[in-house]
Amino acid sequence: MEPVQDAKSYKQEFMKKWTPYFKKRYGFFFIISIISLVMPFIKINGNHIFLLSFDKKQLQLLGVAFDMQEFYLMPFLLIMLFMFIFFLTTLGGRVWCGWSCPQTIFRVIYRDFIEGWLLGMHSRRNKQKKVDSSKVENKVKKSIAVLIWTLLAFVAASNFMWYFVPPEDFFAYITNPAEHKVLIGFVVMITLFLVYDVVWLAEDFCIYICPYARIQSVMYDNNTIMEIYDYKRGGAIYDPSGAKIADKPAEGDCVGCMACVNVCPTHIDIRKGLQLECINCLECADACAPVMASLGKENLIKWTSYEAMETGKTKIFRFRILAYIAILTLAFTALLLLGSKKEHMLLNINRSSELYAIKDAGVVENHYKFLFQNTDSVDHTYYFEVVGRDDIKISRPTEPFKLSSGSKVYKVVVLYTDKALANNDRKDTPIPIKIRAFAVDDKQKIVVERDSVFFYPSAEVLKEKANR
Ligand code: SF4
Numbered sequence: 135m136e137p138v139q140d141a142k143s144y145k146q147e148f149m150k151k152w153t154p155y156f157k158k159r160y161g162f163f164f165i166i167s168i169i170s171l172v173m174p175f176i177k178i179n180g181n182h183i184f185l186l187s188f189d190k191k192q193l194q195l196l197g198v199a200f201d202m203q204e205f206y207l208m209p210f211l212l213i214m215l216f217m218f219i220f221f222l223t224t225l226g227g228r229v230w231c232g233w234s235c236p237q238t239i240f241r242v243i244y245r246d247f248i249e250g251w252l253l254g255m256h257s258r259r260n261k262q263k264k265v266d267s268s269k270v271e272n273k274v275k276k277s278i279a280v281l282i283w284t285l286l287a288f289v290a291a292s293n294f295m296w297y298f299v300p301p302e303d304f305f306a307y308i309t310n311p312a313e314h315k316v317l318i319g320f321v322v323m324i325t326l327f328l329v330y331d332v333v334w335l336a337e338d339f340c341i342y343i344c345p346y347a348r349i350q351s352v353m354y355d356n357n358t359i360m361e362i363y364d365y366k367r368g369g370a371i372y373d374p375s376g377a378k379i380a381d382k383p384a385e386g387d388c389v390g391c392m393a394c395v396n397v398c399p400t401h402i403d404i405r406k407g408l409q410l411e412c413i414n415c416l417e418c419a420d421a422c423a424p425v426m427a428s429l430g431k432e433n434l435i436k437w438t439s440y441e442a443m444e445t446g447k448t449k450i451f452r453f454r455i456l457a458y459i460a461i462l463t464l465a466f467t468a469l470l471l472l473g474s475k476k477e478h479m480l481l482n483i484n485r486s487s488e489l490y491a492i493k494d495a496g497v498v499e500n501h502y503k504f505l506f507q508n509t510d511s512v513d514h515t516y517y518f519e520v521v522g523r524d525d526i527k528i529s530r531p532t533e534p535f536k537l538s539s540g541s542k543v544y545k546v547v548v549l550y551t552d553k554a555l556a557n558n559d560r561k562d563t564p565i566p567i568k569i570r571a572f573a574v575d576d577k578q579k580i581v582v583e584r585d586s587v588f589f590y591p592s593a594e595v596l597k598e599k600a601n602r
């Protein structure tokens with residue numbers, strides 16, 4: 135087709151207003167990277183925003199610490215994670231891959247920034263051109279690029295570990311590597327993997343290894359936003375079976391310049407339609423826009439949905455999206471409700487094997503083993519009481535005890551009574567009791583209640599003991 139008359143002024147006007155996607159994506163990458171690096175250092179009420187500590191057997195989430203016994207929250211977190219992935223993919227296709235995935239970010243840093251911009255090994259616009267690796271100059275540049283990336287990969291590996299070993303421990307541990315070989319081993323292995331993955335495996339990771347790439351297409355529908363070549367305007371380059379019929383369509387606006395193909399990091403041709411390999415990087419849209427603008431025409435490659443291509447509008451709130459939102463809301467509400475019931479200390483009560491002991495003057499003792507754990511971020515002093523029973527008293531421990539943050543202790547507990555709590559001739563009587571344990575210094579917030587039993591002997595046993 136002939137270019138429109140005022141193509142030059144159209145292009146000038148277009149270039150003034152145009153912000154390529156890659157600039158927006160790079161800005162987003164920068165923000166995500168800063169957040170990932172800084173987040174492990176931020177503490178709320180002494181806890182991290184996210185920390186899964188195998189060392190402390192603890193999950194810290196948004197400043198609240200949950201211990202192993204409280205991992206019932208995990209299924210809700212996993213449901214939310216999966217639902218969010220389904221929601222995001224149905225809505226925006228592989229938007230995660232193009233805008234947030236660490237693999238994409240690392241490849242942009244290594245390929246476009248280090249190899250391309252810093253060392254001038256290749257152009258960002260042509261990712262199909264192979265660097266001549268037989269040249270000494272290129273060998274040296276490649277070595278420098280790998281070295282720079284290795285240093286950055288070490289930072290990335292350390293950053294990843296900070297979500298499992300908090301930075302305050304991490305930096306102390308790495309100064310003493312002999313005693314923390316497992317941690318050092320993890321950091322070294324992740325660093326080596328990142329070097330191999332980003333330098334040599336490259337986008338093959340996205341195409342052949344990443345499981346998300348395999349499953350995402352089943353979540354697509356007609357309203358899913360993705361990278362689409364407008365074949366009606368551009369013209370057909372491939373037939374419906376996927377076989378190439380022309381480099382440039384017989385009819386249509388596509389000029390066959392190959393800018394969209396050359397720039398593609400996964401080496402595909404978007405003009406063939408939706409493909410598993412497409413990581414939604416939008417580089418092809420950026421490549422086509424100025425080509426078309428110089429002809430005074432609209433971009434042939436758009437970030438849109440098939441529905442919008444047909445009708446001009448994407449239906450955002452459709453059944454699947456609403457269903458995902460509903461499940462996400464339910465899981466989030468359940469998480470909030472359960473999280474708000476969080477106890478700031480743990481108490482487990484076990485009775486000893488003997489039911490009771492009868493002392494002089496008819497005093498009856500019951501023996502227990504209490505496990506106290508301080509799950510708060512500060513130290514506390516703990517004690518307990520038998521709720522609503524003046525006739526059952528504590529004989530041991532005699533006074534409150536201190537527990538540092540995160541630590542636990544077993545206490546032998548002796549309860550006794552000098553009153554006649556039951557009068558059954560033959561059978562021992564189990565008397566339900568409620569134990570309330572609390573932090574003496576924060577009784578309002580740190581308090582838990584557990585049910586237990588106090589056994590009172592039969593009259594026959596009491597008499598027998600008295601006659602001995
Ligand atoms: S076709 Fe290639 S360049 Fe275009 S979005 Fe997909 S991966 Fe990126």
Ligand code: SF4
Nearest residue numbers: 388389391392394422
């Ligand atoms: S960049 Fe645009 S005009 Fe060039 S080949 Fe691709 S679709 Fe056609």
